[in-house]
Amino acid sequence: MSLKKLSFGFAVLLFTLLGSFNAFAGDADIQLPSLQNVSFFNGSLTAHAILFSGLVICVLGALFGIWQYMQTRALQVHKSMGDVSNIIWETCKTYLWQQGKFLAALWILIAVCMIYYFKGLQEKPVTDVIVILAASILGILGSYSVAWFGIRINTTANSRAAFSSLKGDSLKTLFIPLQAGMSIGLLLVCVELFCMISILLFIPRELAGASFIGFAIGESLGASALRIGGGIFTKIADIGSDLMKIVFNLPEDDPKNPGVIADCTGDNAGDSVGPTADGFETYGVTGVALIAFLSLALVASPVLCGQLIIWLFAIQALMIITSLGSYQLNKVVAKARYGGKKSFNWEAPLTDLVWITSIASIIVTFVASKLLLGNFMISHDAISIFSRPVVDQPLPNLWWVLSAIIACGTLAGALIMEFTKIFVSTSSRHVKEVTRSSEQGGASLNILSGLVAGNFSAFWMGLVILALMFVAYLFSQNTDLLALMPPQFTFAAPIFAFGLVAFGFLAMAPVTIAVDSFGPVTDNAQSVYELSRIESQPDISAEIEKDFGFKPNFDGEKLELEKGDGAGNTFKATAKPVLIGTAVVGSTTMIFGIIMLLQNVSGDAIANLSLVQPQIIFGLLMGGAVIYWFTGASMQAVVTGAYSAVVFIKKNLKFDKETASIEDSKKVVEICTVYAQRGLVNIFVVVFAFALGLPFSIRISSSVISSASRSSVCFKPSSWRTPAARGTTPKKSSKWI
Numbered sequence: 001m002s003l004k005k006l007s008f009g010f011a012v013l014l015f016t017l018l019g020s021f022n023a024f025a026g027d028a029d030i031q032l033p034s035l036q037n038v039s040f041f042n043g044s045l046t047a048h049a050i051l052f053s054g055l056v057i058c059v060l061g062a063l064f065g066i067w068q069y070m071q072t073r074a075l076q077v078h079k080s081m082g083d084v085s086n087i088i089w090e091t092c093k094t095y096l097w098q099q100g101k102f103l104a105a106l107w108i109l110i111a112v113c114m115i116y117y118f119k120g121l122q123e124k125p126v127t128d129v130i131v132i133l134a135a136s137i138l139g140i141l142g143s144y145s146v147a148w149f150g151i152r153i154n155t156t157a158n159s160r161a162a163f164s165s166l167k168g169d170s171l172k173t174l175f176i177p178l179q180a181g182m183s184i185g186l187l188l189v190c191v192e193l194f195c196m197i198s199i200l201l202f203i204p205r206e207l208a209g210a211s212f213i214g215f216a217i218g219e220s221l222g223a224s225a226l227r228i229g230g231g232i233f234t235k236i237a238d239i240g241s242d243l244m245k246i247v248f249n250l251p252e253d254d255p256k257n258p259g260v261i262a263d264c265t266g267d268n269a270g271d272s273v274g275p276t277a278d279g280f281e282t283y284g285v286t287g288v289a290l291i292a293f294l295s296l297a298l299v300a301s302p303v304l305c306g307q308l309i310i311w312l313f314a315i316q317a318l319m320i321i322t323s324l325g326s327y328q329l330n331k332v333v334a335k336a337r338y339g340g341k342k343s344f345n346w347e348a349p350l351t352d353l354v355w356i357t358s359i360a361s362i363i364v365t366f367v368a369s370k371l372l373l374g375n376f377m378i379s380h381d382a383i384s385i386f387s388r389p390v391v392d393q394p395l396p397n398l399w400w401v402l403s404a405i406i407a408c409g410t411l412a413g414a415l416i417m418e419f420t421k422i423f424v425s426t427s428s429r430h431v432k433e434v435t436r437s438s439e440q441g442g443a444s445l446n447i448l449s450g451l452v453a454g455n456f457s458a459f460w461m462g463l464v465i466l467a468l469m470f471v472a473y474l475f476s477q478n479t480d481l482l483a484l485m486p487p488q489f490t491f492a493a494p495i496f497a498f499g500l501v502a503f504g505f506l507a508m509a510p511v512t513i514a515v516d517s518f519g520p521v522t523d524n525a526q527s528v529y530e531l532s533r534i535e536s537q538p539d540i541s542a543e544i545e546k547d548f549g550f551k552p553n554f555d556g557e558k559l560e561l562e563k564g565d566g567a568g569n570t571f572k573a574t575a576k577p578v579l580i581g582t583a584v585v586g587s588t589t590m591i592f593g594i595i596m597l598l599q600n601v602s603g604d605a606i607a608n609l610s611l612v613q614p615q616i617i618f619g620l621l622m623g624g625a626v627i628y629w630f631t632g633a634s635m636q637a638v639v640t641g642a643y644s645a646v647v648f649i650k651k652n653l654k655f656d657k658e659t660a661s662i663e664d665s666k667k668v669v670e671i672c673t674v675y676a677q678r679g680l681v682n683i684f685v686v687v688f689a690f691a692l693g694l695p696f697s698i699r700i701s702s703s704v705i706s707s708a709s710r711s712s713v714c715f716k717p718s719s720w721r722t723p724a725a726r727g728t729t730p731k732k733s734s735k736w737i
Helices: 003-020 047-073 079-121 126-167 170-202 205-248 259-297 302-338 347-373 398-424 429-476 492-532 540-548 554-602 614-652 662-696 698-727 731-736
Strands: none
Touching (some): 047 126, 047 302, 079 662, 126 170, 126 205, 170 205, 170 259, 170 347, 170 492, 259 302, 259 492, 259 554, 259 614, 347 492, 398 554, 429 554, 614 662
């Protein structure tokens, strides 16, 4: 389950609810600087020109993503396979509609709190409150809409990939799920960035800060519900389907099993809807955290603050172009290296894509920063760390220091991938160990071997993130970066650096989402092939040769799809820690934004946040413990849901029929959805209670969020890398998996 997503969304909600004290009312809003006086290149390039250029890039990127979907839809597919993918899509729609209703009810609850805060405590005009609420709706709809698009294109690409495998061209088959994933990634980032730029451009700056907070709360709620609900759903369906294979000795993806369609739906709900909404939220909230931090730290230097905010948006817009260019370059490289080959490692082109994008993003970051910040100066209204006025003090090193810090995060995307592949790649020693354990010791040794791989991989991922944060800390001690911070916040330079590391994690967000979405398509493609029963159809080879112009290769098809499934499982495991690391590192910036806010109000917040304070110890213990409650609640939902699904499947499994009825399959989907939502209600009641209760003690609340987010950075990867390592084992051992 998305533990780090809960902690990050909790931090955003807490940021708003801190205004529950009347003493804080009116001070919790982020006052963004005016952009009228912000310019670059000696006034020849205004802030508004950069932002409008960003909007154009977002529109073009979104259109490219839609065009990619149309290209995928136009690919050849046999009717039998297309019918199966359409059934999966229809059941996915049912799931999405149910989740949409849940999100609507959840928003009403949160809206009441927001109205109480902004209208009741801050006494904002009704029109302002409506705008803030609309921003929260925009955040939820953003997460929901990109998730809807993602599941639509994935359920289109799965049958196309399955049919393409019959042609014997592995590279073309590989690029179908990758093209679908890139379409999702581009649309996600473009929609997110378009919304944020629009808030900055078209909403009055006095209201823009509160609107950003509302937007962040909305997308956090949407992502948490879709991520956690999808995770519970997919495990219920997966367990229900797999247990039937063991009990009745059924083959993989047997059409008789009513749980197979639900399992396919779960693959999309858990590995497509969830990560897509997750990525949308993480991208947005990380940006909001940096904007909030800069606005609070540099409140006395509005022009300087505005320049840095515009620089961040410029980098984000350029990363869209960089990711798209890297994707096209990787296609050329892959065709040159693997074109015409019948057999190659499917992980290789995906690995190349991540490295090409990472290197290109770092280069573009340095170039853009040099152009925009190369002549950066502190204006006369700024104050240096030496507590004396400075007039036009140049900061010649600032551009490369900030670029190097962002590069730490960007490089993490590639390094985490490499460290993860050591434990979950189809050719890794750990996966081979899981295979041997399964063959000799059955399910027990299979699970234990998977746990070994999961725990070791989580340890190394934590060390990678720690090492890169340490490098960022060293860069933050540069005198030019320290000069940005006012004297009362000299400690904030490393925190700003950590926020930029999280920002760097997302520099290649379209590619991160693309390789993550690769998995559910390749997983579904195998199921589509089996459920279509295309091999058993009379004269199918002659029909395909006549209608589609090629002679199908049924002998090698299953091997290619299995290789694709293995690569998909590997890269699902490599992409998720990037989003996890972003949220955990980014939450640090949000937490210190809260501390700076309270320091401005009370003047003693920093002095009171010390390990010698008992409340801090209480909060650390509570934060470390609460993730286990979340884990228990989600597992309880999975167990009870899987039990009900298994009972239904056992009663309705008909061996005298070749395929299960659509009605039975939909009923299994309904059972999974109901229990997933029950689990969500259980979890969100507790989260909501924490959010309302903890603001009354800033010491406890800050330490709870910090402890929970940092505990989840290792706990979460170990929990999902265990099934990732087991999932990449060959299908010959699948009866134990």
